[in-house]
Amino acid sequence: MHQVIVKLNMPEIRTAQPVLSIKDLRTYFHTADGIARAVDGVDYHVYPGETLGVVGESGCGKSVSALSILRLIAIPPGEIVSGKIQFENQNLLDLPMSKMREIRGNRISMIFQEPMSSLNPVFTIGYQLSKVFTLHQKLTQKEANQKSIEILAACEISSPERIMKTYPHELSGGMRQRAMISMALGCNPDVLIADEPTTALDVTIQAQIMDLILRLKDNFGMAMILITHDLGIVAKSAQRVVVMYAGEKVEETGVDRLFEKPSHPYTIALMKSLPVLGRKEKYLEEIKGVVPAPYREIAGCKFADRCSEMTTACHEKRPQLKEIETGHLVACIHR
């Protein structure tokens, strides 16, 4: 474990132990095409009160790593081959499912990308939300309803009593996501995993919801793992960032440093390929090629074929993470 000291906006969390850390996690899927190594040896950790951004493109394993934390991977075809998920002196991967259910939604909870498909369409918001309290806090239905209304109000839903009686399809995307957030925050979890929480929403609604999540996170004093493909959202919300590519962590550092001095060729290329408002160039700098298929066996660096700094050495051995600066890890042999 590297005890990283990074320049953070919130100084009080510097010395603390991570609240959650995953170590050498490997989650594979057995598919008809072979073994898809969705997460292939990933480490990350999050400190109390901190926001860790996990960035990458689709298929890089960012969501699968989060689902593995909560053990929500369907087995089969999935399999958590190895690794450790350390939460409060216990390895979550060793727990029986009954114990896992006590943690899920209670101590560690998750906000999913598409609120329409993660809420049950045949039950009212009130029914689904109050379940959190009757299950985890053993409240009576009446108390649970009261608490649900309070938490909906905390998520800035204007008439919570009415919303309790509605079904998911009656709400707008933004409102549904607020209901999801209420559900996730109901038990005041230690860690909140937000998996692309605003991707399905419109820009102005996205700004509202992101703002709400960050404020609530600070009020409740939670740690957050924010999974997103949007570097803009990470820049605004996270203190530390992990960049993933094809199932591996390729870079990790504090957010300011990541944007000032990105170091892995993939991170650099990704940042350059974004169209930025107010900076008009005729052509964007593109990353050639595509992400390698997850079942392809690659001995060397997985980014090598698309990399502008590629040499023959890149194809020989998987690059190890190197600490090029305190708290700044990069997996590239050229660094």
Place this chain on the structure above:
Amino acid sequence: MNELLLDVKDLVKYFALKKTRLFQEQRYIYAVDGISFSLKKGESIGLVGESGCGKTTTGRTILRLTEPTSGVINFDGKDIAGLKERELKKFRRNAQMIFQDPFASLNPRMTVFDIVAEPLLVHRMGSTSNRKDRVAEVLGKVGIEPAYMKRFPHEFSGGQRQRIGIARVLTLNPQLIIADEPVSALDVSIQAQIINLLVKLQDEFHLSYLFISHDLAVVEHISDRVAIMYIGKIVEIAPSKNIYNEPQHPYTKALLSAIPIPNPKANEQRTILKGDIPNPANPPSGCAFRTRCPQCINICSKEVPPMIEIGPEHFAACHLLK
């Protein structure tokens, strides 16, 4: 660049809602509610807005994939809105569409050759052998190995599929391409490839684009001018650098400030709009944006703001700008 290609005037498209009760009054969704703009040859114009603002309907109505309720669509001096079937087909040879989802817009049971050659068949152009040449030619233009033309769409990645969709559009050598969210289903690193391809093709074939997207950064990059839509209306239209440097309409300003900038040191002054986008079946009276506008005044609920000229080619519709 100064010749007018497309001139849309007061385009209106209402969708009738299903009646749920007997003797119920007919209600409509006001998807496109009187918009006007023009597009010159070789120019690209971006249409930006949030979901439900009518940007896709605008694109589809211009190609008459949905019939306009009223309004004039002048294409190269001819009114498209009144064209009969045969004439319409001729027009569509010159105006083509790229769709958002490259997984849904290519028939999985057709080979790449069949997909890209289909426009030629529909328009009865070319013989069997020169169709093949033409397909190979356009596939080369979009960066797909012509040897792959016997393959099926599922054998390609999302970015490659979008390239195939673009090749299909190019076969007929159109003047106008309507691109409906062509990159929003793609990953960031692939998005740049497709945007660059579109820019390159525009230069090479002197194309005009109507580029529809919710992503202002992408639109600003690719377009000469940008039109911002909100609930069926254009609220501001201007050269793309003006939209960014001197936005006039409060909605444009809010939209700009809502976009997360990939720089942690970027200025933190954000206007976060309150509330949801109103239902286009029941838009607010007067200015449709007034329910969320931070600067709403008395007149906003009473009168629809007219388009006001602010500078060269820069128009906005807001009562505060008088």
